[in-house]
Amino acid sequence: MKIQQLSIFVENREGRLAQITEVLAAAQIDIRAISVADTSDFGILRLIVNDPGQAVKALKAAGMTVSLTDVIGIGINDRPGEFSKAMRILADHHITVEYMYAFISRDKGKAFVIIRVDNDEKAMEALRDAGVVLLSAEEIHGM
Structure with a gap:
């Protein structure tokens, strides 16, 4: 029973998390769980969402780097x-x-x-x- 998690590359800059979550909201994606691991320059946003496939499509269409794990x-x-x-x-x-x-x-x-x-x-x-x-x-x- 594996679950697909989204891993999104996030530059550490103002408003980046807002942009990502706005893309998901526009695609009607509901976030179930969230984690952020960061360094001084970038982070990895990990999400469990209600529709991983649709979330990946929406994020990639918005030019974001995302993978499923x-x-x-x-x-x-x-x-x-x-x-x-x-x-x-x-x-x-x-x-x-x-x-x-x-x-x-x-x-x-x-x-x-x-x-x-x-x-x-x-x-x-x-x-x-x-x-x-x-x-x-x-x-x-x-x-």
Whole structure:
């Protein structure tokens, strides 16, 4: 159950995030989760959206550099220790986490984490076998 994430190259200049989000808004794209990693000159904006294919088309048409990356999403109970359990599963299976970001769902008591790992299939199998809820793209897009 992989989820497609948009990665957008962003120059560190005034109004750039406004331009990107305006392109998405005009294309009726709804942002589900967002993360920005930056340096002094540029950043990478990572987004989970309701329609990745349409978002890529709109952004490329606007002259932006964008790519799709497979990530996995997990749903965990919003309680101390739940996230730690998921991370322990990945560590015990020698899976490296490259980056992650989290968001809270509309469902009370649930948190979702988007994770980029070095081995999607192995990570999904290990998490699923341990009872961690994997999220489908449809679930994320429908939130």
